[in-house]
Amino acid sequence: MQQLFTPxxxxxYLGLSVQTVYNRLSRSDDxxxxxxxxxxxxxxxxxxxxxxxxxxxxxxxxxxxxxxxxCHKRRRGRPTKxxxxxxxxxxxxx
Numbered sequence: 813m814q815q816l817f818t819p820x821x822x823x824x825y826l827g828l829s830v831q832t833v834y835n836r837l838s839r840s841d842d843x844x845x846x847x848x849x850x851x852x853x854x855x856x857x858x859x860x861x862x863x864x865x866x867x868x869x870x871x872x873x874x875x876x877x878x879x880x881x882x883c884h885k886r887r888r889g890r891p892t893k894x895x896x897x898x899x900x901x902x903x904x905x906x
Contacts, residue, residue, distance in 0.1 A: 816847070816854035825860065 819837075822844075823830045836843045837853055844863035846853040891899070 814857060816849075816856060817860060819853060822855050822860065 817825065819830055819833045822828075823833045826833075833843070835841070837846060844855050844859045846855055848854075
């Protein structure tokens, strides 16, 4: 039988702090599926590897979109007159 990851082991493996692992676990945030043994969380190594592979696939598919939208980042504050006209759909040039 293989060893299960403890929060410390998982933190070392992912390059996170132990507190970050506990914070993400308590918020049901982005972490691999944990197994509870009593009150202690543990992770199977194959679940962690599958989670990392899924994250890598997601990152590879999202690389193109931010590059295309880089020139259209929304600015803070009031929109310019041109942005207001485009938002209303009255301008055909954009």
